[in-house]
Amino acid sequence: MAxxxxxxxxxxxxxxxxxxxxxxxxxxVWCWYRVGSRDERPGLTGVSHWVEHMNFKGxxxxxxxxxxxxxxxxxxxxxxxxxxDQTTYTLTATRDALDRMLFIEAERMARCVYDxxxxxxxxxxxxxxxxxxxxxxxxxxxxxxxxTAFKAHPYRHPTIGWLSDLQTMTRDDLxxxxxxxxxxxxxxxxxxxxxxxxxxLKKVAAQFGTIASGGHHKxxxxxxxxxxxxxRVTLRKEGTTAYLKVGFHAPAVFHPHFVPALLLDAVLTxxxxxxxxxxxxxxxxxxxxxxxxxxxxxxLASSVFGxxxxxxxxxxxxxxxxxxxxxxxxxxxxxxxxxLDRVRRDGITRDELVRAxxxxxxxxxxxxxxxxxxxxxxxxxxxxxxxxxxxxxxxxIMSATVEDVAAIAARMLTxxxxxxxxxxxxxx
Amino acid sequence: MSPQLSDFVVVPGRPTGLxxxxxxxxxxxxxxxxxxxxxxxxxxxxxxxxxxxxxxADALGAAYLLGKTMDRGxxxxxxxxxxxxxxxxxxxxxxxxxxxxxxxxxxxxTEDFDRVLALLAEIxxxxxxxxxxxxxxxxxxxxxxxxxxxxxxVRAAEGLMALLYGAAHPYGRPSKGTVDSIEALPREVVDTLxxxxxxxxxxMVAIVGDVGAEQAMASAAAALGQWAKPLxxxxxxxxxxxxxxxxxxxxxxxxxxxxxIAYGFTTMTxxxxxxxxxxxxxxxxxxxxxxxxxxxxxxxRQGMAYYASSTFDPNMLEGPxxxxxxxxxxxVERTVRAIDDELRQLSAHGITDQELMESRQYMIGSMxxxxxxxxxxxQFLITCELFALGIDYDTRLFDxxxxxxxxxxxxxxxxxxxxxxxxVVIAGPYEG
Numbered sequence: 001m002a003x004x005x006x007x008x009x010x011x012x013x014x015x016x017x018x019x020x021x022x023x024x025x026x027x028x029v030w031c032w033y034r035v036g037s038r039d040e041r042p043g044l045t046g047v048s049h050w051v052e053h054m055n056f057k058g059x060x061x062x063x064x065x066x067x068x069x070x071x072x073x074x075x076x077x078x079x080x081x082x083x084x085d086q087t088t089y090t091l092t093a094t095r096d097a098l099d100r101m102l103f104i105e106a107e108r109m110a111r112c113v114y115d116x117x118x119x120x121x122x123x124x125x126x127x128x129x130x131x132x133x134x135x136x137x138x139x140x141x142x143x144x145x146x147x148t149a150f151k152a153h154p155y156r157h158p159t160i161g162w163l164s165d166l167q168t169m170t171r172d173d174l175x176x177x178x179x180x181x182x183x184x185x186x187x188x189x190x191x192x193x194x195x196x197x198x199x200x201l202k203k204v205a206a207q208f209g210t211i212a213s214g215g216h217h218k219x220x221x222x223x224x225x226x227x228x229x230x231x232r233v234t235l236r237k238e239g240t241t242a243y244l245k246v247g248f249h250a251p252a253v254f255h256p257h258f259v260p261a262l263l264l265d266a267v268l269t270x271x272x273x274x275x276x277x278x279x280x281x282x283x284x285x286x287x288x289x290x291x292x293x294x295x296x297x298x299x300l301a302s303s304v305f306g307x308x309x310x311x312x313x314x315x316x317x318x319x320x321x322x323x324x325x326x327x328x329x330x331x332x333x334x335x336x337x338x339x340l341d342r343v344r345r346d347g348i349t350r351d352e353l354v355r356a357x358x359x360x361x362x363x364x365x366x367x368x369x370x371x372x373x374x375x376x377x378x379x380x381x382x383x384x385x386x387x388x389x390x391x392x393x394x395x396x397i398m399s400a401t402v403e404d405v406a407a408i409a410a411r412m413l414t415x416x417x418x419x420x421x422x423x424x425x426x427x428x
Numbered sequence: 429m430s431p432q433l434s435d436f437v438v439v440p441g442r443p444t445g446l447x448x449x450x451x452x453x454x455x456x457x458x459x460x461x462x463x464x465x466x467x468x469x470x471x472x473x474x475x476x477x478x479x480x481x482x483x484x485a486d487a488l489g490a491a492y493l494l495g496k497t498m499d500r501g502x503x504x505x506x507x508x509x510x511x512x513x514x515x516x517x518x519x520x521x522x523x524x525x526x527x528x529x530x531x532x533x534x535x536x537x538t539e540d541f542d543r544v545l546a547l548l549a550e551i552x553x554x555x556x557x558x559x560x561x562x563x564x565x566x567x568x569x570x571x572x573x574x575x576x577x578x579x580x581x582v583r584a585a586e587g588l589m590a591l592l593y594g595a596a597h598p599y600g601r602p603s604k605g606t607v608d609s610i611e612a613l614p615r616e617v618v619d620t621l622x623x624x625x626x627x628x629x630x631x632m633v634a635i636v637g638d639v640g641a642e643q644a645m646a647s648a649a650a651a652l653g654q655w656a657k658p659l660x661x662x663x664x665x666x667x668x669x670x671x672x673x674x675x676x677x678x679x680x681x682x683x684x685x686x687x688x689i690a691y692g693f694t695t696m697t698x699x700x701x702x703x704x705x706x707x708x709x710x711x712x713x714x715x716x717x718x719x720x721x722x723x724x725x726x727x728x729r730q731g732m733a734y735y736a737s738s739t740f741d742p743n744m745l746e747g748p749x750x751x752x753x754x755x756x757x758x759x760v761e762r763t764v765r766a767i768d769d770e771l772r773q774l775s776a777h778g779i780t781d782q783e784l785m786e787s788r789q790y791m792i793g794s795m796x797x798x799x800x801x802x803x804x805x806x807q808f809l810i811t812c813e814l815f816a817l818g819i820d821y822d823t824r825l826f827d828x829x830x831x832x833x834x835x836x837x838x839x840x841x842x843x844x845x846x847x848x849x850x851x852v853v854i855a856g857p858y859e860g
Contacts, residue, residue: 023464023466023800024796024799024800025796026796026797026800061430061431061432061433062433066433067717068716068717068718068724069716069717069786069790070433070717072716072717072786072790073785073786073789073790074438074789074790074793075789075790075792075793075794075795075796075797076793076797077794077797092797093438093793093797094438094793094796096438096439097436097438099435099436100433100436100437100438103431103433103435103436120731121728121729121730121731122731123731124731124732125727125731125732125733125734126734127756128686128732128733128734128754128755128756129734130685131685131686131754131756132685132686132734132735132754134684134685134686135579135580135581135684135685135686135856136579137578207431237683238683239578239683240574240575240577240578241571241574241575241578270515270520271518282520282522282535283520283522284520285514285515285518285519285520286515286520287507287511287515288508288511288512288515288516289515296564296568297564299563299564299567302567302568302571302572303568322571322575323571324567324568324570324571325567325570325571325574325607355515355516358516358517358518359515359518360518361518362469362517362518362519362536362537363518365467365468365469365537366467366469366518366535368467369466369467369469369800369801369802369803370800370801371800372800425578428683
């Protein structure tokens with residue numbers, strides 16, 4: 001089973017988490033930053049994600065042309081992603097490449113160059129990414145739903161940013177944002193794999209120890225006012241298929257209601273696990289879930305999916321439904337809201353709780369199947385939810401009661417707390 | 429002096445080998461097992477050689493519908509009982525259907541292994557395809573087909589396959605079928621398809637995870653050893669004819685934000701001796717370090733696309749090589765020109781020594797990552813079995829790739845990737 005995590009903090013504030021896993025001759029390195037799209041001000045939406053792209057384009061000691069294949073030529077792979085609370089970079093390769101991976105991350109933290117031509121070229125790449133997303137009506141509806149459900153909190157704008165900001169942001173905007181947020185005391189470095197923890201920690205200190213800290217970081221703290229009435233958004237665009245989404249303001253990851261909400265989602269749409277990097281690549285066990293039975297088995301929907309994600313501040317519990325061809329959205333909405341109302345009123349049964357617990361426990365096991373996934377979870381919960389939440393999850397899942405789940409259902413699934421999004425396809 | 433990148437060089441070693449176990453049961457089922465005690469879980473993959481190439485010409489999508497319905501009732505259990513049997517223990521079953529294969533994949537906790545294997549065996553051997561379940565699945569499939577019709581990416585990819593292979597060829601037909609074919613498809617066709625093509629001799633089973641190989645074999649024999657059925661006759665597939673001239677089709681979807689380009693050729697079978705050189709060429713051209721040369725040109729240098737890459741998918745027949753890119757309508761022509769240029773460049777000059785070395789190291793070095801998870805190993809074992817690559821294929825790969833030369837790669841580029849014979853499909857906000 002999982003080995004102990006070695007935790008340390010360097011003098012410059014960099015948190016370091018190392019876990020030895022000797023099952024394959026590999027090492028995975030993740031460098032996490034406490035910056036995401038919720039830290040962006042109007043006019044700069046999308047800057048976190050764009051900065052992530054720029055941080056793959058050459059540093060003071062890694063020329064632009066050396067980036068291509070920098071770790072691939074040794075059989076490794078790298079990637080990165082940005083979301084509402086966090087930005088992260090990952091490298092997985094043979095354990096012999098650990099020094100090289102740490103060197104790359106240290107360079108990325110402190111010495112990226114932000115060449116003006118590269119910034120311009122990346123502008124169109126990111127706009128292309130945005131437009132590719134718009135091709136998908138489901139994604140478009142998701143964006144509109146979130147923007148409607150939040151009126152004050154910066155979770156309201158999409159991580160990719162609004163188009164006009166992407167068109168006008170400058171190189172100095174990007175570089176200034178990078179310099180402000182990419183400092184050791186705003187980061188957590190995670191290493192998992194076939195390494196010696198003591199040796200690895202020394203290597204980290206050697207590569208990152210000389211990077212100056214950035215001083216105290218205070219994140220923007222706008223609290224979303226409590227929603228006091230149902231909100232709706234309807235998209236009418238050319239298309240072939242109707243989509244429905246309902247979003248409810250939901251507890252943040254460290255809140256005592258978070259695990260009961262996870263269990264509630266498992267009862268409604270099947271357990272997904274809590275690993276954003278891997279959980280959603282495997283379909284959830286949902287054929288005995290309530291909403292699957294009420295919508296898909298009755299032929300009203302071709303798919304239903306629930307997302308109760310671990311976030312630093314209260315985000316949304318969102319249920320997404322694809323209507324079957326020829327079924328009106330009104331019928332789907334009536335059936336969906338009817339089921340949600342039923343669980344709000346009556347809660348769940350003991351059998352449902354037991355099944356949801358078993359499913360979530362199994363998902364935690366399945367999600368620990370690679371060093372990359374294990375490392376993701378260590379870093380994710382460290383920057384998003386506090387390091388104590390993740391190790392306690394098995395216990396929190398098992399100790400949750402039917403009453404706990406009923407309580408969050410009663411509190412969260414109210415009419416006043418919901419936003420309904422509809423995509424009504426128009427014939428061409 | 430501060431450290432430099434050149435201070436951190438790595439020398440990848442030779443793989444030590446998975447050393448899986450292989451057993452053929454008396455009835456022909458091939459069982460592949462690999463123990464891995466990393467987590468208390470087991471991944472099961474049951475793959476039947478019975479994919480959509482077997483669809484009757486007047487019932488397109490039959491195999492796809494079969495895949496969606498086969499776990500909705502067996503001789504002994506209802507759809508609900510099957511679902512609860514798996515889901516009460518946190519397992520979920522996925523069934524996928526490709527041109528040649530129907531695959532059941534499931535990961536379960538170790539303690540549930542025997543029960544889950546027995547259930548999957550029952551689903552494979554005795555599905556009942558209840559009429560009511562079929563009706564629900566048809567509704568889902570029709571909805572998926574309509575969603576696909578609204579997706580530039582899917583329309584470009586499917587449009588390319590239809591052009592490359594011909595709309596009537598099993599590789600060119602839509603594997604989900606059409607709205608009309610699915611709505612009209614009688615239950616008997618699905619049932620007949622199962623009776624005709626599902627047999628022990630067509631089944632490969634991979635068992636990977638927290639179970640010893642000997643126990644895995646015994647469990648497989650207990651679950652599947654009694655299933656008796658003759659091997660179906662091999663299906664004759666029409667030959668693949670390579671294009672002799674350039675073709676381009678535009679599918680305007682003016683309501684969309686971005687156009688998808690699919691640009692391709694038919695190539696070779698997986699068993700072709702040229703496979704390794706072609707695979708390496710594909711890595712250089714469209715995979716290595718975010719899209720290879722194509723990504724470097726279209727994304728990095730010209731900033732036109734979020735994605736630009738290529739795939740090489742050789743199969744039982746000559747599979748496709750496809751370049752894909754998503755760009756704004758205004759950049760379609762420039763992107764197609766960039767693809768043409770890269771292919772001409774490759775034919776004229778081949779790849780460099782550095783590209784050969786780095787790609788080879790990448791491909792060999794990627795193996796430990798691909799084989800890190802139970803699901804990765806299971807997929808690998810099935811692929812080795814399907815194409816008769818040998819149980820020690822992972823250790824031989826090193827030498828197979830070492831043998832690839834620059835000359836061989838260039839010769840393949842000349843032979844297969846001539847822009848004057850390319851087939852191009854563009855779907856999105858572009859009218860040509």
